[in-house]
Amino acid sequence: MLFACGLPYKTIFGKMAASNTGVYKLRCSLIGHSMDVRAVAAAVFPDGAVVSASRDQTARLWAPNSDDNSFMEAHVMTGHSKFISSVCLLPPSDDYPHGMVVTGSNDHSIHIYSLESPEPVYKLTGHKNTVCSLAAGKFGTLLSGSWDKTARVWLKDRCMMTLSGHEAAVWAVAIMPEHGIMLTGSADKTIKMWRTGKCELTFTGHEDCVRSLSVVSNVEFLSASNDGSIRRWLTTGECTQVYYGHTNYVYSLAMLPNGQDFVTSGEDRTVRVWKGGECVQTITLQAQSVWSVACLSNGDIAVGASDNVTRVFTCAPERYASPEEIKEFEEQVASSTIPAKAAADMDGININELPGKEDLENPGTKEGQTKLVRSGMTVEAYQWSVAQQEWTKIGDVVGSDEGAGGTATGEKVWYEGKEYDHVFTVDLGDGSPKLKLPYNLADDPWLAAHNFLEKNELSQLYLDQVAKFILENTKGLTVEPAPGAQQYADPFTGANRYVPGSAAPTDVPQQGQGSTLGSDPLTGGGRYIPSYTARDMEDNPPAQVPQPTNPYFPRVTPLLFEQANPGAIVGKIKEFNGKVPAEHQLDESGLDQINQLLAVTTNQQPGAPTAMQMNTLWKILQWPKEVVFPALDVLRLALRHCDINQHFCNSKDGPQFLTHLQTFLSPDSPPANQMLALRAVCNMFAQPVGKGLAISQHSNILATTVDCSASTNKNVRIAMATIILNFAAVIQDPEDIEGKSQCLSAVATLLDGEKENEACFRLLVALGSLMVGDDNAIALARSLDLLPVVARKRGITEAPKVGECARFVHQLLDA
Numbered sequence: 053m054l055f056a057c058g059l060p061y062k063t064i065f066g067k068m069a070a071s072n073t074g075v076y077k078l079r080c081s082l083i084g085h086s087m088d089v090r091a092v093a094a095a096v097f098p099d100g101a102v103v104s105a106s107r108d109q110t111a112r113l114w115a116p117n118s119d120d121n122s123f124m125e126a127h128v129m130t131g132h133s134k135f136i137s138s139v140c141l142l143p144p145s146d147d148y149p150h151g152m153v154v155t156g157s158n159d160h161s162i163h164i165y166s167l168e169s170p171e172p173v174y175k176l177t178g179h180k181n182t183v184c185s186l187a188a189g190k191f192g193t194l195l196s197g198s199w200d201k202t203a204r205v206w207l208k209d210r211c212m213m214t215l216s217g218h219e220a221a222v223w224a225v226a227i228m229p230e231h232g233i234m235l236t237g238s239a240d241k242t243i244k245m246w247r248t249g250k251c252e253l254t255f256t257g258h259e260d261c262v263r264s265l266s267v268v269s270n271v272e273f274l275s276a277s278n279d280g281s282i283r284r285w286l287t288t289g290e291c292t293q294v295y296y297g298h299t300n301y302v303y304s305l306a307m308l309p310n311g312q313d314f315v316t317s318g319e320d321r322t323v324r325v326w327k328g329g330e331c332v333q334t335i336t337l338q339a340q341s342v343w344s345v346a347c348l349s350n351g352d353i354a355v356g357a358s359d360n361v362t363r364v365f366t367c368a369p370e371r372y373a374s375p376e377e378i379k380e381f382e383e384q385v386a387s388s389t390i391p392a393k394a395a396a397d398m399d400g401i402n403i404n405e406l407p408g409k410e411d412l413e414n415p416g417t418k419e420g421q422t423k424l425v426r427s428g429m430t431v432e433a434y435q436w437s438v439a440q441q442e443w444t445k446i447g448d449v450v451g452s453d454e455g456a457g458g459t460a461t462g463e464k465v466w467y468e469g470k471e472y473d474h475v476f477t478v479d480l481g482d483g484s485p486k487l488k489l490p491y492n493l494a495d496d497p498w499l500a501a502h503n504f505l506e507k508n509e510l511s512q513l514y515l516d517q518v519a520k521f522i523l524e525n526t527k528g529l530t531v532e533p534a535p536g537a538q539q540y541a542d543p544f545t546g547a548n549r550y551v552p553g554s555a556a557p558t559d560v561p562q563q564g565q566g567s568t569l570g571s572d573p574l575t576g577g578g579r580y581i582p583s584y585t586a587r588d589m590e591d592n593p594p595a596q597v598p599q600p601t602n603p604y605f606p607r608v609t610p611l612l613f614e615q616a617n618p619g620a621i622v623g624k625i626k627e628f629n630g631k632v633p634a635e636h637q638l639d640e641s642g643l644d645q646i647n648q649l650l651a652v653t654t655n656q657q658p659g660a661p662t663a664m665q666m667n668t669l670w671k672i673l674q675w676p677k678e679v680v681f682p683a684l685d686v687l688r689l690a691l692r693h694c695d696i697n698q699h700f701c702n703s704k705d706g707p708q709f710l711t712h713l714q715t716f717l718s719p720d721s722p723p724a725n726q727m728l729a730l731r732a733v734c735n736m737f738a739q740p741v742g743k744g745l746a747i748s749q750h751s752n753i754l755a756t757t758v759d760c761s762a763s764t765n766k767n768v769r770i771a772m773a774t775i776i777l778n779f780a781a782v783i784q785d786p787e788d789i790e791g792k793s794q795c796l797s798a799v800a801t802l803l804d805g806e807k808e809n810e811a812c813f814r815l816l817v818a819l820g821s822l823m824v825g826d827d828n829a830i831a832l833a834r835s836l837d838l839l840p841v842v843a844r845k846r847g848i849t850e851a852p853k854v855g856e857c858a859r860f861v862h863q864l865l866d867a
Contacts, residue, residue, distance in 0.1 A: 089356030096151030107135035134158035156183030197222030212793035237262030248797035317342035334420030388447035605820035610737035684728035697739035730771035773814035780818035809851035
C-alpha cells in the first residue's frame with residue numbers, strides 16, 4: 053500500500069523550488085528493476101516523484117524522501133505478461149485525485165493503475181502488437197501508438213477511434229494542448245497530424261525512424277529520430293530548426309520547465325541538455341541504451357537506461373548527491389567498455405591514427421565532443437565538457453586489434469543484396485530446410501527475431517528463443533556494464549530502424565413550403581429544379597420522447613429529404629436522354645418505367661416497383677456527370693420505398709452501391725450531384741436495410757461526407773449536416789462508443805467553420821443527441837474542444853433556433 057508511514061503527505065512531499073541554472077549532476081540512482089528501464093515519466097503525485105517502467109514487467113513509483121535527496125520505492129505495479137515499453141500519467145480526476153499510471157506492453161495491452169493497488173484498475177485491449185508509446189490528453193483521453201502501425205484514442209476503458217495511415221510502427225505519439233490535434237511519429241520516417249480522427253498533414257524530413265515527440269506550444273513541437281537529429285516543427289508543416297549532437301539513435305526527448313529548452317537521450321550512452329538551440333551539457337552513462345528521459349517540475353531529469361537503473365540528475369547544487377556518490381558514478385562511466393565500432397563512429401576518428409594522452413591538454417571545440425587516445429596498449433574514450441572545461445573519461449575501447457592500430461575486426465556478409473555483420477543458419481530440427489537469419493550488431497535482437505519469424509511464417513512463441521540465440525552468438529559485441537553494476541539485459545525495442553514490414557435557395561423552407569434551386573444547375577433554365585428541403589424540423593418534431601429541458605434533442609428518428617416535382621424530373625430526364633451515349637439512352641418503354649417508378653414511390657399511384665423499373669433507374673445512374681442529376685433525384689425519392697431500399701442497400705450489393713454514390717461527391721462533380729447524392733444517403737435511413745448499411749459503413753460514409761467540406765454550396769452543406777444528424781439519431785447505444793466518436797469527430801470538423809445557419813443547427817442537434825445521457829460522449833466532446841465552439845454559436849442572433857439550441861448543448865458540455 054502506498055504511503056504506509058504516519059507522517060502527513062505535505063510534510064513528506066513538500067514542493068521544491070524550481071531551478072533552471074547550473075550544471076546537471078547525479079542526484080540519486082533508483083535501484084529495484086531487474087531488467088532495463090524502458091520508460092520514465094514525472095508522476096502526478098506526490099510532487100517530484102518518478103514512475104519507471106521496465107522489461108521486468110513492472111512499473112514503479114519512486115517518491116522523494118523528505119530528509120535527503122534520495123527516493124524511496126513507494127509503489128510497484130504488476131499484471132503485464134510481457135515487458136513494458138511505455139508509460140504516461142493521466143491527470144487527476146474526481147475519482148482518482150492523484151492521477152493514474154498508464155503502461156503499454158509487448159503483450160499488446162494497456163494497463164491503467166491507481167496508486168492504491170498493484171493490480172490495474174482496468175485494461176485496454178485492441179492493439180495487435182507492442183504498445184510502444186503513450187500520451188495523455190484532457191478529460192481522461194489517452195493516445196497510444198503500436199507496432200501494429202496504428203494509433204488509438206481511448207476514453208476511460210473505451211477505444212474511441214483508430215488512426216490508420218502509417219506504413220510502419222508508430223513509435224511516438226503526442227497530444228497538442230488545444231484544437232484537438234494529435235501527433236504520431238513512425239518508423240516510416242514521417243510524422244502525421246490528426247484532427248478528429250483524420251490526418252490533416254504529413255511531416256517529412258527525418259531520414260530514419262521517428263522515435264519521440266514533445267509538444268512545445270499550441271503551434272510547435274519537437275521530434276527525435278534514429279537519424280541522430282532533433283527537429284523543431286510548426287503545425288503548419290515547416291521545420292524551423294534541426295539540432296545535431298547525438299552520434300547514434302535518439303530515443304527520447306522531454307521539455308524543460310521553461311517550455312523552450314529540452315533534454316534528449318539515445319543509443320550513444322548520453323543524455324544531452326539543449327538550451328537556446330545549443331547542446332550545453334552531455335551526461336554519459338555506463339549503459340549503452342539510454343531509453344527515456346523525463347523532466348520533473350523542479351527541473352530535475354529522470355533517466356531510464358539499459359543497465360536496469362533509473363537515475364535522477366539535478367542542476368540545483370543543494371540536491372546534488374554526495375561527492376563520494378558522484379565520484380563513484382564517474383568512475384563507473386570511466387571504466388565502461390565500448391566496442392571499437394561504436395568508438396570509431398563517435399566523431400569520425402580513425403582508430404589507426406590515435407594520439408597519446410598528452411592530446412587531452414588541447415581543449416575541445418564543442419560540448420559532447422569525443423576523443424580517442426592511447427594509454428599504453430589501451431584505447432580510451434574521453435568527452436569534452438564545456439561547463440567544466442575538461443575532458444572526462446567515458447570508457448575503454450575493446451574488441452579491436454590493438455597491435456594493428458585498433459581497427460575493428462570482422463567482415464560484412466552479403467545476403468539478399470545487403471551487408472550484415474552476421475547471417476546465422478537456423479535449423480528447426482524437424483527435417484525442414486535450414487533458414488537464414490541476417491543480423492547487424494546495431495540491430496535490436498528481439499526485433500530481428502520478430503522480423504525473422506514473421507518472414508518465415510513461424511509462431512511468435514519462438515520470439516525469446518530466437519532473440520536469445522542471437523545474443524548468445526554475438527557475445528562480447530555489446531557494451532559491457534561497469535564492474536559491480538547490475539547485469540546488462542539486452543532490450544527488446546528501439547535499437548534498430550524498425551520498418552516491417554452547385555444557386556442555393558434563399559432559406560430553409562418552413563412548414564408546408566416548397567423550395568427550388570434558383571435555376572437549372574446545368575442549363576440555367578427554370579423548368580426543372582431539384583427539390584431542396586427535407587421535412588422541416590418543426591414539421592417533424594425532433595424528439596419522440598418527452599423532453600423537459602429543450603425541444604431540439606435528442607433526435608431519435610432520421611431526417612429525410614422528401615419534397616419533389618415528379619413531372620419536372622421526368623421532363624428533364626427526357627431532355628437529357630437524347631444527349632447521352634446511345635448505350636445509355638432509354639427507349640419509350642424505359643422512360644415510361646421511370647415515370648411509373650416515380651408515381652409509385654411518391655404515392656401518386658398504388659403498387660410496388662418492379663425489377664425492370666429498378667434496373668432502368670440503375671441504367672440512368674450511369675449517365676455522364678453533367679446530366680446525371682435528375683437520375684440522382686429519382687434515386688433520392690425512391691430509396692424511401694422499402695423494396696427499392698432493399699434492392700440497392702442489401703448486404704451483398706450495398707457496398708458497391710455506396711461506392712458508386714461516392715463518385716458523385718468528388719470535388720470536380722457539379723454541386724447538384726453532390727447535394728443529391730448526399731440526400732440519397734440521408735434517405736437510405738428511411739428503411740431498416742438502408743439504415744443497417746449506413747451503420748455498418750459509418751466510418752466510410754462519414755469520412756466521405758466530411759471530404760465535401762470544401763464546398764461553399766448551401767444545400768451541399770445542409771445535406772452533409774443531415775447525414776451526421778441521422779447517424780446521431782440511430783446510434784443510441786452508449787456501448788457503440790466508436791460510432792459515437794466518429795460522429796463527434798465529424799461534428800468537430802464541421803461546426804466551428806460552419807456559416808450556414810441551418811447546417812449549423814443540425815450539427816448542434818446531432819451533438820446534443822449524441823451526448824444526452826452519455827458521460828463518455830460528453831467527455832470526448834470536451835476533449836475535441838467543442839465547448840468554446842458551441843459557446844461561440846450561442847451568439848448567433850439571425851437564426852434564433854441556432855443560438856437557443858447551442859445554449860442547451862453548452863449546458864451539457866459545461867455541466
